[in-house]
Each structure stands twice: as C-alpha cells, then as structure tokens.
Amino acid sequence: MGEDLTNQSDALRTESTTGILGYRLRRAQLSVFQRFLQVFEEMRLRPAEYSVLLLIDDNPGRKQTEIADALGIKRANFVTLVHALQARGFLERRAAAGDRRANALHLTGEGVQFLAAARARHEDMEQQLLSQLGGEASRNQLLALLDRLS
Amino acid sequence: MGEDLTNQSDALRTESTTGILGYRLRRAQLSVFQRFLQVFEEMRLRPAEYSVLLLIDDNPGRKQTEIADALGIKRANFVTLVHALQARGFLERRAAAGDRRANALHLTGEGVQFLAAARARHEDMEQQLLSQLGGEASRNQLLALLDRLS
DNA sequence: CAAACATTGTTATATTCCATAGCATTGGCT
C-alpha cells in the first residue's frame, strides 16, 4: 500500500476540450499568429497591417471602406490602421476620382519595397507551416476545410 | 468607346490573402466563435468560461493555476473568470488539501446542472459544424491538421 | 533552524482588438 502523498500533480484530463472544434481552431490560430508576431517583430508589422498592404497592392486606388470591408474590419477601426501605415510612409490617401469624400489608397514606392521584404519573410513562414502540415496536399485540404467553416 | 464611368465598384482581388494560412485560420475561428457567442448569448456563457467549466468538471479539486495553465490563460486573468463563475454559483473555491495558498476548484450542483445544459446546446452546434464540414472523416482530418499547427 | 527562494492567488495597470454612436462633409435621388 502507500499511495504517493507527495504533491501528485498529475496531468489534467483534457478530453472534453479536445473534442471542441472552436477550441482547437483557436489554439491553432493563436499559435500561428504568435509565430507571425515573432517573425515580424523587428519589421513592426502586425497581421492586420500585412493584409492591408497586400490588398492595397492588388487593388490600388480603392476606397478605405472597400478595403476595410473585404478584410472584415470596421471602417472606424480601419482609420487608425491606415494612418499608422501612412505615417510610416507606406501608403498614400489620394483624393478619389469622382468622390470628394473618399480616399483612394495607394502604396508608395517605400511601401512597395517594404511589402516585398515582408512577402519574402512571410514566404519562409508559410514554408515552415507547410512542412509542419506535411505537404501541399495537407495544406490544401486544410484550407478547403477552413473555407467550409467561414 | 465609352467606358462605364458610373461608380464601377467591382469586386476586389483577394488572391493574396487566400494564400495565407494564418488569415484563413483567423477567419474560420472568428466565424465559429461568432456562432458560439450567438448560441450562448442567453446563457451568458463565453467560450473561455465554457472551457473552464468543462475542465473543472473533468478535474475536480485542482488548483486555479493548474486549470489556467492547461487552458493557456494567465493566472492573473484567470482570477476574474473564476470569480464571475463563482458569483453565479457555478463553482466553489475550497481550501486546498495540503496547501493553504491554493484554491481547489469544484463545480457546485448548480454548476453541474448548468454545464449539462450548455453541453446539450453545444452538442447541437458541433453537429451543425460537422455537417458544414461534410462528415466525420472531414472533421477528424481537420482536427488532426490543426494539431500539427499547435 | 534560519535565510533565501519559489509558488499561489490577487490587485492594478497598460495594450490591443473590436464594436457602437455620433458627426461633418459629400453624394445620390426624387
């Protein structure tokens, strides 16, 4: 006999949470974002900012609200984002063609350059994630499954 | 000639973001959490709170820090969570057996009852997600892939 | 044993993200 009375700090049972899709999704997303923050710490680039730069690069001249909507960001909160990126010289808010209310968003030369560097860095990160997932097939499957939840 | 000069608000190009794993993960996670918040609005239960109740139910008598660690919650922030659930009568903080600093967490009868109701509600939600994913096989595959990212 | 150190729960605080309300300016429509 003689149970071990010394601080038996066993591992916890976690079966209940492992069955929850939302919980697992959150953990995975947090892990990926955490890595993003590390990788882009010295560039001082946040995930949302990166997505903004990408979208403007592919859609120059669009209005703030259009970009914000596409990213699921409230236009009120988008203002701060854009101003910060503008303050760093990465984008311009030009007067929109036929609408004096709207700002047409464009990347500056500096912004294009910065985005190129970010893209390279991000490419490496995606490559790491790819190898974690075990190949292109797994990655594509994951993306397809995620789409069904969105 | 004659391009259409009337506000041509075409769809934006989003290829750049669709290739980003983290972005897609975030959107899916947000979508699932959004639904959770809707489903549990009248029960006034947040995702984190639900996970706390589940974990205590499976591991009664554990210390706050143990539960918090398992969920990736800082113990400082965990205090508020626990106090709120205690204020609603769902759990108790009893004196831990051999440690006068620690609180041993236990569900109350009311807590068990509440958790049962939450579980039932959550079961329905998972069932919906399952059908969105297209079956058990897809769900299991998704969970496996998510694990490789965590 | 006494001293040094670690852990536990807690408070306070700052930051970031996200949502809502309201506003001035401008545009579109009737």
Place this chain on the structure above:
DNA sequence: AGCCAATGCTATGGAATATAACAATGTTTG
C-alpha cells in the same frame, strides 16, 4: 430644394491579454 445614404473620422466602452508587484505560504538550502 430636400431627404437620405455613404464616407471618413473621433470618441468611447468592452473584452482579451500581458506585465509588475504584493502578501501569504510553501520549499530548499546554507
């Protein structure tokens, strides 16, 4: 002209998260 919608913006609050510091207690070490 008059009404309503859209656009960018400010202000503000809530929620999640991170850190620092603290008192009480436990653990380890000289």
